[in-house]
Amino acid sequence: MASPMATPRYCIQHSRFTTQDGWRQRDLSLSWNGNIAVTGRNVNTHRTYIDVYTNVTRFDSSDKPKLIYSKEFEKYEDERKYKARIVSFIDDNALVSCLGSKLEVFQVNKDEVLRSRRVNGDASCLSVRERREIFIGFWKSNKITVYDVIDLNEIKLIILQGIEDDCFPYDMTAIADRIFVSVGEAKEGSERKSLIVEEKNGRILSELTKPTDTVQWYVGSVGVNINTLGIAGAVWRDSYYSKNARHREIVFYSLLSENNCSFLIAEVESGVYRIRISDRGDMMITGDWETGEVKVYDMAEIFTYGHFKEKLAVTLQTDECAKLANFFKIPKDQTDDILSSEKPSENLLLTLEEKGILQPYNDDRLIEAFEELNTNPFCRNIADIFQKTRRHQHISKVSQNNWMKK
Incomplete structure (x- = not known):
């Protein structure tokens, strides 16, 4: 049975979501020191944005997250609905973003594009591993391509074993020798799975279980912390269409236990779409695609005595x-x-x-x-x-x- 989610310590919302119509949040990233990057797009004007906030390093501080970088980008090259800006931190001041096939590395404190290139397909999700490698998943493809952070050269191609070619990653975290990925087809009613994949050969190691077997659940996002806590958190909803979901739950799994057993299920708001867990294991953030809100949680208030x-x-x-x-x-x-x-x-x-x-x-x-x-x-x-x-x-x-x- 699901428990109510803890009260967030902070709630961040950019003013564009309250003053302009059509904005939708798309992706989140969390740096080692707690900086937060948020991306999204406007379904009417087809503009996209990147916002970066500094976060506090201790929850007992009176400081609150501050917006340090905000940029809106002109209408993208074509209006295919799956064009969405995605993002991942390299470090506190550098991040990588991809829109369609255009991959760019940004220097946040200088508002500068350091390097860019075209990739072979329209990116659906990405993840940076240990500040050295960029993992990119593509729409309608069971392949993940890995690029070098320094020169953006392609390093390797990973084919997700046992996944059909028309299935593709919706969200992904690459860490250690594993890839945590949410996959599914781009058609109504198709099942979405949350998988742990071996990075070396794309072999599926295990699958994160659904909250219950009583309804059809669809996974949207996976947040992972291996080094500190050894856990994963996955956002599940009870409808293929995000806007129709009546129930959303975050399920937390122990990655060190046999079969990655779940140990806590928490109810969240209907619009929650993304989840990220800090590498330090002290913080979790969620993103709401409708309201644009980012909620910051203290992990100790989620995992209570x-x-x-x-x-x-x-x-x-x-x-x-x-x-x-x-x-x-x-x-x-x-x-x-x-x-x-x-x-x-x-x-x-x-x-x-x-x-x-x-x-x-x-x-x-x-x-x-x-x-x-x-x-x-x-x-x-x-x-x-x-x-x-x-x-x-x-x-x-x-x-x-x-x-x-x-």
């Missing part, structure tokens, strides 16, 4: 509860009462809280127990994910309190 306990309670089996009770030397009569209760896992976690073993900002001893007992690895993974995000929040609060005492 309450969510953590709730997920553990439904994941832990009775035999695992017995092993944990023995590990933490809970008296036998108390253990028997826990195991014979209607909700043994919930009662065990409550007991661990009362003994100070499980705390809002520290579950080291529980993680240690999972490792030593070789318990369900999924429990170990989600404990690690939630602890990292909660510790970030705890450190921020301590920093804020120390600053206020000065």
Whole structure:
């Protein structure tokens, strides 16, 4: 069952969406230091735009994101509806953008195009990996082309294995040796999948599961953080047409668990189309294609202590509860009462809280127990994910309190 999404820390919206008709948001990118790039187009005038905002490095700061770069571009060369401007940061001051077949590298602080070239097709999505390589997917093609960031030379061609040629990527994140990609056909009712692909040969490693099997779900976007949290987040909607979607949900997956198990589902607004998770693992942004809003979230407020306990309670089996009770030397009569209760896992976690073993900002001893007992690895993974995000929040609060005492 989906939980309500946390309240965003900030909401960014350019004035063009409230003063002019026809604007639609298209793409988002998030730099290492939290800068945000947004692109879109006007369906009436066919102009496109790039906006860049600086973000705060700590959520306890009074600073708010500021617009540091904004540029609108003239009508594109033809009016094919799939021409849309896409974007990805190279670093805080440089970004790569593609409109149709025109690929450009921008220097934001100088408002300058550093280099450009034509690519073989109309780009549907792109991703920059480790500031060195640009991965581009194309409309109505199962191929991904990789370019060098420095000179924009083509490096390699990746064919998505098992994907028909008329299917193509809608969104993509290239990280480490994997490509996280949303693919589907450009026709009504066609299924859209969220796949993890091996970069070396285009082989599908696994598929991210849908929220439920009760309705036909369509994936729109995937945000990934491997190095810090080991998670992915995917935006799903219940209609092929974005404007007709009644329900949208973001599903979070543990990439370190078998079959990339989901561990949290959150409801979001009807227009949410894009999601990005910061490399540091402390921030997530979503984009709304209709309103142009970008919402900035603190990951610790999405992955709460309450969510953590709730997920553990439904994941832990009775035999695992017995092993944990023995590990933490809970008296036998108390253990028997826990195991014979209607909700043994919930009662065990409550007991661990009362003994100070499980705390809002520290579950080291529980993680240690999972490792030593070789318990369900999924429990170990989600404990690690939630602890990292909660510790970030705890450190921020301590920093804020120390600053206020000065």
